[in-house]
Amino acid sequence: MSEAPGTLAVFEEPALDGSSGSGGGWKDFAAGSLAGAAQVAVGHPLDTVKVRMQIEKAGIFKGPMDCFMKTIRNEGFLGLYKGMASPLVGISAVNSLLFWAYSYGRTLQTGSATATPTLGQVAIAGAGAGAVNSILASPVELLKVRLQVQYNTAVQGSAVFRGPVPLARHLFQKFGARGITWGFWATVAREIPANAAFYTGFEFAKRCLADTFANGDSTKLSPLLLMLSGSIGGVSYWTASYPLDVIKSRVQNGKEPPKGFGYILSTAKTIAAEQGIRGFFRGFSPSVIRSVPAAGVTFATYELVMRALNNNQ
Template sequence: MVQRDTLLHLFAGGCSGTVGAIVTCPLEVLKTRLQSSGLALRPIFQVQLGALSSTGVIRPGTVTPGVLRGLQSILEKEGLRSLFRGLGPNLVGVAPSRAIYFASYSKSKELLNGLFVPNSGAVHMLAAGVAAFATNSLMNPVWMVKTRMQLERKASGEKKMNALQCARYLFKMEGIWGFYRGLTASYAGISETMICFLIYETLKKNLATLESTSPNSEAGKGVSDFLNLMMAAAFSKGCASCLAYPHEVIRTRLREEGSKYKHFFQTGRLIAVEEGYAAFYRGLVPQLIKQIPNAGIVFSTYELIVYLLGDK
């Protein structure tokens, strides 16, 4: 039974992550570009996204004020496929990463319930932290390749590296440790996961209480129940992303090729001194537009699969 439950959480996590990754890939590409050091930061997060040459050098151009204009700029200059750069390694990585994540979270929560007050905030936060640590440690090489692919800027029609070519080039230039650049920033981002799950599990518990008092509680879960879970997940992820976002910018900078960014705190200091504290929130808008619906899709899909295939 324990093995069946673990496999169920692995399967549900993998399916939910795959669905979310495909739907939100263009926003992921835009967010990564905005986080990089190859863009000039303008007041109120305005950037010269459309002013990049094929080599990534900034030249005079039109200031790009919004997410839609940013996506349009990539589409016009680099073609439709550039909006899905990194989707290959994302799909290769997202299913196992979400599977590892949700399975680790479920197992950790089960063990921690025996040590702390069952289903308390401490249990949810610690379980989320353990799950995030395991996932980040195992999947960082895949996300490193994805980020490098998303940062590659070439005009439409020019040949771009695929995931395997990118991995080979990375290994040739930086060795095996190059695949683990940005890992410290990912560990710092565990706080985001912990905050997200704390809020989500609290909301989920309150929703379950409301459902149990409903006249239709014996009829099982309906569409509205999963929509409520979707909204709870979206709200939780939105709050957590805003609070812990700076680690995302630091992680992207650490993963840039041949950059001056070497370590977590050194990168943070450089960004603050050279660009100001506003730079820590570059790409936040597309991140929220991507993460909020993605979290809703991932969590509700996961809950639905567990409900359908588990013991109701």
């Protein structure tokens, strides 16, 4: 391991078997899509708990386990999968764009699709990918959040939407384009630090594990070790961005789309006034717990699909 001036540590390793070998090509879209579907299938139940904890006022749930059990008791086990249709379709597209943009960002900085970036360059590529990714992530998350807390009649009245399409149609008819782009800048504010930490945590863990178990060759890491690396990336994602995610969820479940840019700060002030600092971390534990299998499966699926695609050239 060596260190470059003004950057984070550089680990010498072969090119990443997936993203750096393609430089933002069609393979990143394909692998990212499958990775996104795997992520939703594994992580959606705890994501529902997370969103409900973020949005409900203090006292509704005693904690994440209470929220989990009340959801099952009142709505059945499938209640944990409310709003899944939107991310199942949408997150596949979102992850495709995310991994493509990340791979392309790495290549732009290093000048080569096969060059090994520093961790500083990884963070920059992740941040850029997060900003680009917000274009798709914002409407997908909007529909998911509002479907996950649909029982909350104080916000949504008596209307019950059976899926993302009728909800999207309703929001567009009522608010126009603002109804679909609801909370976009809050999503951007979350996605930039979140994905910078996401990819940096993954790459750091993967390179350390490769040095320990695979003679520095990350292409030889087992699926289990790839999942471990991905899990560390997932924990890094939420550690870097969770308060911003709380703000985003509150904004997207509001009564009407906000205007301008100042709503992020005003929402933060409202949360602080109502619940104090703890309000910015409600639902944090299920998010971190969820990120271990969900991010682990995401990165492992992506890397393994990329290996298969590259080996079949």
